[in-house]
Amino acid sequence: MIREPLIFEISGKGKRAFSLPALDVPEKQEIFKNLPLRSEIKGFPEVSEVEIVRHFTRLSRTNYCVDEGFYPLGSCTMKYNPKINEKIASILEFTCTHPYAPFDLVQGNLEVLKTTEELLAEITGMDAFSLQPAAGAQGELLGMMLIRACLEERGNPREIVLIPDSAHGTNPSSAHICGYRVQEIKSNEEGTIEVEDLAEHMTEDVAALMITNPNTLGVFEVDIKKVAEIVHSKGGFIYMDGANLNALVGVSRPGDMDVDVIHLNLHKTFSTPHGGGGPGSGPVGVKRELDPYLPVPVIGKNQNEYVLDFDQPKSVGRVHSFFGNFLVVVKALSYILSLGSRGLKEVAEVAVLNSNYIRKSLEKDYHLKYTTPTFHECVFSDKFQKEHGVHNIDIAKRLIDYGVHPPTMSFPLIVQGALMTEPTETESKRDLDLFIDAMKQIAKEAKEDPEVLKSAPHTSYVRRMDETTAARNPVLKWDGGHKIEE
Numbered sequence: 001m002i003r004e005p006l007i008f009e010i011s012g013k014g015k016r017a018f019s020l021p022a023l024d025v026p027e028k029q030e031i032f033k034n035l036p037l038r039s040e041i042k043g044f045p046e047v048s049e050v051e052i053v054r055h056f057t058r059l060s061r062t063n064y065c066v067d068e069g070f071y072p073l074g075s076c077t078m079k080y081n082p083k084i085n086e087k088i089a090s091i092l093e094f095t096c097t098h099p100y101a102p103f104d105l106v107q108g109n110l111e112v113l114k115t116t117e118e119l120l121a122e123i124t125g126m127d128a129f130s131l132q133p134a135a136g137a138q139g140e141l142l143g144m145m146l147i148r149a150c151l152e153e154r155g156n157p158r159e160i161v162l163i164p165d166s167a168h169g170t171n172p173s174s175a176h177i178c179g180y181r182v183q184e185i186k187s188n189e190e191g192t193i194e195v196e197d198l199a200e201h202m203t204e205d206v207a208a209l210m211i212t213n214p215n216t217l218g219v220f221e222v223d224i225k226k227v228a229e230i231v232h233s234k235g236g237f238i239y240m241d242g243a244n245l246n247a248l249v250g251v252s253r254p255g256d257m258d259v260d261v262i263h264l265n266l267h268k269t270f271s272t273p274h275g276g277g278g279p280g281s282g283p284v285g286v287k288r289e290l291d292p293y294l295p296v297p298v299i300g301k302n303q304n305e306y307v308l309d310f311d312q313p314k315s316v317g318r319v320h321s322f323f324g325n326f327l328v329v330v331k332a333l334s335y336i337l338s339l340g341s342r343g344l345k346e347v348a349e350v351a352v353l354n355s356n357y358i359r360k361s362l363e364k365d366y367h368l369k370y371t372t373p374t375f376h377e378c379v380f381s382d383k384f385q386k387e388h389g390v391h392n393i394d395i396a397k398r399l400i401d402y403g404v405h406p407p408t409m410s411f412p413l414i415v416q417g418a419l420m421t422e423p424t425e426t427e428s429k430r431d432l433d434l435f436i437d438a439m440k441q442i443a444k445e446a447k448e449d450p451e452v453l454k455s456a457p458h459t460s461y462v463r464r465m466d467e468t469t470a471a472r473n474p475v476l477k478w479d480g481g482h483k484i485e486e
C-alpha cells in the first residue's frame, strides 16, 4: 500500500492548476485595489490540476462507507439510505427557506414538520412529538427534563432514575445531566430486566425507569408491561430509548407498551446517513400527561393555516434554535411516505431476520453469552478465541482485511469481549454470507494462525494504530517538517 503524501509534500515551486493565455490588453490593477484580497500564504502548496484531483480522490478511497460495503456497527444502525431522500431534502424550496421567514410564507415547511410529528406519533403510539432535539442523547435529556418538570409540578421532582445494565451508555449520562442519581438494575439470564430487582429498587424517590427496548443485547424486554405497572404504581415514568426503532417499526408500538416518553433517532431508523458527526435528529414523543411541557414553539393549526404557538406556560422552553435540524426531518418524511405502512413493517421484519440469520450462522464459531432470540442485533464475544490469545480487537481489525467494517466492540459491558453486530435491514443475503464466511475464516485463523490476527489489518491504508498515543498525543497540525513514516 502506497502512503499518500501530504499535499505540501507534492508541492513544487511554480506549479499551477490552470494555464491561461498571456494578457493581450493593458493590466488594470486598480480594479482590485479595494477588494479584500488575501495576501500570499507562506508555504502554500503549489500543485497541478491532475495532482490535486488524484490526491483527493486517493484520500477519499482510504475511507470506508456504507455505500461501499457492509457496516455491522451494533446499536448504530449503519444502514443504506435511499438516495431519493437526499434528493427530496435538496429541493431548493427546502434548502433556501430562511429560518426567520414569517410563518405565512413557509406553510409548506410547517406542514412537513407537523405531518412528521403526526406520523411519528402514529408509528409509536404516542400522543405528541417535538422535533427539536438534534441527537438521540439530546432527546434523552429533553425526555428527562419533561419528567422532571411534571414531577416538580406535582410537588417533588424525586432523586433517582433506574437504568438496566443492558441500557445504552448515553442513558445514565442524560439522567445525570438532568440532576438525577442513577441506580443500576440487573439483567437476568435471558438478558432482560430482572423484574424482582426492579421491584426492590422502585420507591417513591424514583422519577423514572430508562429502558432501551430492544436492549443493547438486541433482546426484547418481554416483561415491559409488568415493568411499567411496577413503575407507574409508585408514580414513576417509563422512558424508552427508541433509537433502534428499526427493530419494531410497523409491528409494535411503544405507546401500547405503556411507555410515557420515547426518543427516536431519525438518523438511524429514518434515513439520514450518520457517523461523521453530521446533522441528526432525536425527536421526543410523549403521552398526553407530558404534552404541556414540550418545547416551544408548538406547531398548531388555525383553520387552514399552520401557526407557531409560543403560549405554553408549562413548557421547558427551547432545546434547539428554530425547529431542530429541518432537512433531517424532510428526509425522514420522504422515507416514511415512500415506504408506507407495509414497507415500514418490512423494515422491522428484515432487520430482525438478518440479525437472527447471523446469530444462528455463527453461534458455533463465536460464544453467545445470551442465547435468547434477538431482534435487530446480536452480541457475540471473544471467549472461544481468547483460548488462543486472540481478543475482540484482533477479530475486528482482521475483518477490515476481508472488506467489512468491524462491529461495535466491548459494549454492552455485561458481555466481556463483546462484538455487537447489527446487520440492519438493507443488507442482502449475499452480503450477510460474505460477512459470515469472513467471521468463520477468522475463527479458523484464531486456532491455526493467531499471529495473522494480532498484526491485522494487513491490507488497509493504515495498520494497527497505537490508539492510546493517538488519543493522548494527537498531531493535529502540520508543522512543515513532519514526514509520514513508511
Ligand SMILES: *Cc1c(COP(=O)(O)O)cnc(C)c1O
Pocket: 075, 076, 134, 135, 136, 137, 138, 168, 170, 212, 241, 243, 244, 265, 280, 282
Ligand atoms: C445511538 C444511540 C443513542 C444516542 O444517539 P445519538 O444521536 O448518537 O446521541 C442512544 N441510545 C441508543 C440505543 C442508540 O443506539
